[in-house]
Every structure is written in C-alpha cells, then in structure tokens.
Amino acid sequence: MFAFERGGILITSDIEGRAREIETSLSPLRTVLFMREDFKIEDAKEVIGEAYKSEENTKTLILGAKSFTIPAQNALLKILEEPPRNIVFILIAPNKSTFLPTVRSRLNLTQEHTQRHFEPLSITLKNLDLASLFAFVKENERLKKHEAKALLEQIAYHAIHIEKLPLSASQLEGLEKGIRLVELNSRFQSVLVMILMNFIREVKRGR
Structure with missing residues (x-):
C-alpha cells in the first residue's frame, strides 16, 4: 500500500483520480495539488515556493503530470532530499521512466499494475x-x-x-x-x- 503520510512516487494511469483520492484520505490535513499536463521548470519553482511557506501541521504537496521535464526534476532534487519541516511530497505519473534516477532514489516508489490497452497501429x-x-x-x-x-x-x-x-x-x-x-x-x-x-x-x- 502506498504510504501517503510519508510521501513518495506513485505510478498510475489514473493521475487525477488518484490525486483526488489521496487528497481526501489525508483530510483534514492540508494538501496542495499541482496538476499539469507537462510539469515544467516554472511549475517546480511554484512548488518550491509553496513548500517554504511555514506550516504548524503536515502539508502534502501532490505533483501530478503525464510528464516531468528534466529541468523541473533537477530543480526539485534538493527540496525532495531535504524537505522543509512538516512538508511531504507525492509525485504522480503514468510511467516510472518519467522520473530521473536521482529523483527515484530520493522517494519510495509504488507502481500500480493496471492492464494497458493499446490501439491497433495503422502500419504493419x-x-x-x-x-x-x-x-x-x-x-x-x-x-x-x-x-x-x-x-x-x-x-x-x-x-x-x-x-x-x-x-x-x-x-x-x-x-x-x-x-x-x-x-x-x-x-x-x-x-x-x-x-x-x-x-x-x-x-x-x-x-
């Protein structure tokens, strides 16, 4: 089971649905969702700014996207390794390969095994x-x-x-x-x- 309270990486095909479920499960603790199509460097800066807003209780930042750019991941490395007090990160994406090895090494990773459906190719x-x-x-x-x-x-x-x-x-x-x-x-x-x-x-x- 994914340990929401400790944060980590979640690999799932239902990015937004799982983000909302996690948000609900953590209530009444505060969560902030950053849902993007492609997570970019400006999004990473917004996350870092939110992470450094002091909190008395645990605040979970949920970052969900179909892809995370390399500059964005590099920008997050330090704060993922040494998060501010009472800050927890959850990163959600459809593929493990989305994340750099350096990001994966800083967070526990859980992969949901869902059956992939592929449409037929238009070529042989x-x-x-x-x-x-x-x-x-x-x-x-x-x-x-x-x-x-x-x-x-x-x-x-x-x-x-x-x-x-x-x-x-x-x-x-x-x-x-x-x-x-x-x-x-x-x-x-x-x-x-x-x-x-x-x-x-x-x-x-x-x-």
Whole structure:
C-alpha cells in the first residue's frame, strides 16, 4: 500500500483520480495539488515556493503530470532530499521512466499494475516500406512528449504481441534508445524514423 503520510512516487494511469483520492484520505490535513499536463521548470519553482511557506501541521504537496521535464526534476532534487519541516511530497505519473534516477532514489516508489490497452497501429511492421514509414511519421509528427513515449510503447507491444515478431537486438536497443531520446526532448520525427528503419532493415534481411 502506498504510504501517503510519508510521501513518495506513485505510478498510475489514473493521475487525477488518484490525486483526488489521496487528497481526501489525508483530510483534514492540508494538501496542495499541482496538476499539469507537462510539469515544467516554472511549475517546480511554484512548488518550491509553496513548500517554504511555514506550516504548524503536515502539508502534502501532490505533483501530478503525464510528464516531468528534466529541468523541473533537477530543480526539485534538493527540496525532495531535504524537505522543509512538516512538508511531504507525492509525485504522480503514468510511467516510472518519467522520473530521473536521482529523483527515484530520493522517494519510495509504488507502481500500480493496471492492464494497458493499446490501439491497433495503422502500419504493419513485418512488411513496412519507406512510403508507409514516412506517412506514419507525418501522421505522428506533432505528438507531445508523453504521447510520443506512449506511441513507442505501442510499437513495441504491437511488434511483440500482435505481429509476434522475433525482435533483433538492434530493434530492442532502438526502442529503448528512442524512449531516452524523447525524454531528452530530441526531435520525435527523427527518433521515429530511426526506430522504424530498423524494422525495414529486418524486412530486407528476410526475417
């Protein structure tokens, strides 16, 4: 069970719902919610400002977002390690990979195991060609960071569980590298081309 009173990281697909449940469970103690789509450096500064407002009783700051930028996480590191008196932090996101290892090392992490549902891909990976590759990239060129990561997870799921492809080491490494590059704000079109080209290479090899 997630120890709300001690804070920590909660990984769940229902970010806002779980944040509200935690807020209710902690009543009558004060909680402050910071719910964002993408948690940025200005949000981190707002949290830090709230954390340094003195409290006689425990105050819990709940930070929920689909993604947390690296500058925002770096800005929070010191206060997460040494929070002000009576301040507790709860960070909520859909994926463990959202958080830097340095953030995860400062807080206990609880992961809720929920069944992921993936929509079918609009391409077939086992006979992918350049025309369909670039049409797919064009279709997904404006995704937000959390959407881009979700698409890469969808591609991996589709390849393994739907098309049942025997993924090569190069394909697996490409998928892992792609998620890291998205976290670093690399251009998603380039990341997606890199990953999908690995599938075209395997098609040419007759896998």
